[in-house]
Amino acid sequence: MLSLPFQTFMVFIPIDSPRNPQFDSPEQYISNVRNLYINVTDQSTSREVSIGVWLILPENYSGTGSIQEIIRTSSRDILIYLHGVYANRAKPIKQYEVFRRHFLVLAVDHRGYGDSGQGADMTEIGIVEDHLQIYEWVRGLNPTADIYYWGHSLGTGLSTHTLRRLKDDKNVVVKGLILESPFTSLEDVINNIVFEQIFGWLAYFNSTLLRPLRKNGLEFRSLDHIGLIDSPVLILHAKDDGVVPFKLGQQLANIAIENRNPEQGSVTFYWFGEELGYNHNDIVTYPQIHNIIENFTAICRAYNTAKFLPI
Template structure:
């Protein structure tokens, strides 16, 4: 707990009841303490720097150490990060449902949109948060409120497939009644998270990131989601990047990849001068957040 507290203090964050706001690196040195001038943080959203709205998975809270490391990585790239709280578990209570999570996230997105002026917003969903993100962005696109882009980290195509593929189901999925007892109730109880259906409504550039050694959500489910997306989006607008198992990123550590700055641009599938094979020692050249956003939102169509 102490270590986590130091991480949070080091990030210079403003913690609301519904979200955490992490300032981009250039603003950290000039920002006043949150308790002295809380309005500064809202005003800073109008400065033009890209904003990542981060939707975490079902376990723990937005303050888990691995998630804090994601915020740190994005902050170092010059992004604001808004890490969203849901209506269950973290600092609030209420029934858990897909529609409820999407409604909560949309409320934060609309709050952000009113305060960011022309600053671009990227919606980032990890694990179960990817299901929330696809559903949310699909609805936003249908209603003429699309974000600048969508990033899906360790996503599934739908929750029914994820429940069946999860390693904890290894010894049970072939038993009589498994589907009836574990899978069928998901849809009945409003927890289907059919990203492969909702992706049809997504019209913004989409980046899918998945580690091949992910045992929580197998990489093949991310690949299946990519295939579903390609039925509705042009190939230059939706990209899939998988990470070899030798890097041991698993379900929660893609933020460790030194290629992440490049993957957040349209250059993710082309050779970048000066960037060698991925390794823990690889150092990428500095990347400006606005340049990253321009590349990412520029239809990602370079070859």
């Protein structure tokens, strides 16, 4: 209740997985990857913060040139990937192998993860403000590329918040948003896990656990943000997810469908049965995942074309 560092640790779980990651040697994990750092300004301290990023290129890429030049001259759609807890950018290798077939991928370590943002406070708003600046950095290099966001688990809360801020603050709308294993809010996650089932009956559960998180802005209220994002949305969730309950992803999809008007873009929800065993991390191993991605990007292109047809 009284320790903000303990609260943030329990929310973000910034423990390296894999351990002792070699960010400067990404070829140990996957081919055709470049390691880079993007400097952003911590809005609360005005201090410069370095954010670690991997640029994942197509598998058969054989070109040369600087990272900035690759992004500047790429004709591919760009995907900004935001991972979840207990991870760093060296972990989701099977995800990158899928993504790179469709996008030029930037996998970002949020401040406090990996070697990103050393010493910067881990707060929801601080991380979101970092991502706003990362978007501006990418857009500054390539003003014409279509940019997508893919968030996994905690990264879904960060991506919906980031896209809402882009719309509210800068009137920027990205091409599309993909949410893998998402939730409605942090409070809903806590209220639907074993921890709450054991302790939730205690009279002081709300005042000592939930209220301090709200007070310190650790809310991740995707249920509020998703209705204010003007991009098509794709939601993916496995019914046997043991980390984020499936019903929260289903609820988020229903909220999005009920609260967004057609002019904001479609909402597509794919769920995966327990018999497939995808749990929290393996949805990208679904044999038809490439078709799902291609269908969604086609929806996004059609939506943006229709949106800007002359009247």
